Amino acid sequence: AQSVTQLDSHVSVSEGTPVLLRCNYSSSYSPSLFWYVQHPNKGLQLLLKYTSAATLVKGINGFEAEFKKSETSFHLTKPSAHMSDAAEYFCVVTLNTGFQKLVFGTGTRLLVSP
Amino acid sequence: EAQVTQNPRYLITVTGKKLTVTCSQNMNHEYMSWYRQDPGLGLRQIYYSMNVEVTDKGDVPEGYKVSRKEKRNFPLILESPSPNQTSLYFCASSTQPNYGYTFGSGTRLTVV
Numbered sequence: 001a002q003s004v005t006q007l008d009s010h011v012s013v014s015e016g017t018p019v020l021l022r023c024n025y026s027s028s029y030s031p032s033l034f035w036y037v038q039h040p041n042k043g044l045q046l047l048l049k050y051t052s053a054a055t056l057v058k059g060i061n062g063f064e065a066e067f068k069k070s071e072t073s074f075h076l077t078k079p080s081a082h083m084s085d086a087a088e089y090f091c092v093v094t095l096n097t098g099f100q101k102l103v104f105g106t107g108t109r110l111l112v113s114p
Numbered sequence: 115e116a117q118v119t120q121n122p123r124y125l126i127t128v129t130g131k132k133l134t135v136t137c138s139q140n141m142n143h144e145y146m147s148w149y150r151q152d153p154g155l156g157l158r159q160i161y162y163s164m165n166v167e168v169t170d171k172g173d174v175p176e177g178y179k180v181s182r183k184e185k186r187n188f189p190l191i192l193e194s195p196s197p198n199q200t201s202l203y204f205c206a207s208s209t210q211p212n213y214g215y216t217f218g219s220g221t222r223l224t225v226v
């Protein structure tokens with residue numbers, strides 16, 4: 001069965017410094033992986049996705065993530081944090097067979113200070 | 115505008131009073147799902163549908179029902195709500211799940 005572990009429940013950075021949100025996954029089959037962002041009182045928005053093409057994936061708002069099969073990781077990064085990046089981020093895995101059910105991590109809250 | 119629309123956004127109800135949360139998408143998507151979000155637990159799937167008249171249970175289906183009579187609509191029904199169903203609910207749709215889902219804005223339900 002597939003699963004996702006987000007290693008930090010909270011991450012605090014200063015504006016202008018790099019962001020690293022960590023995600024490890026477990027999957028018996030070739031996975032698709034996603035990062036979603038949820039701003040306060042909003043729905044979830046797709047940031048980026050990996051679906052077995054390039055291992056370095058670029059998303060919206062300057063975020064990117066690298067799929068590392070050997071480490072079963074899919075960490076989210078951004079070179080320079082902005083105040084508007086403060087939100088909750090979810091790493092998600094799905095199988096590429098059957099219904100392709102989504103399995104969510106428990107989320108990482110990103111706090112950005114001036 | 116392509117979107118998933120949920121109604122209502124906020125709902126306070128009493129234990130045992132049947133309610134329906136509606137979900138509609140205008141993107142002609144085959145796949146639709148309902149999730150509940152609780153603090154520290156992330157999002158958990160309640161039910162999903164692969165097309166009209168095709169639905170199945172997710173991870174936490176107890177106390178919920180769904181129907182998919184039309185492609186665009188996927189209502190969530192709570193026949194007899196209980197306080198442990200107090201949560202934030204999201205509907206989502208996709209043409210292919212490995213392309214990513216589009217989520218609605220959420221319904222915050224409180225059962226007293």
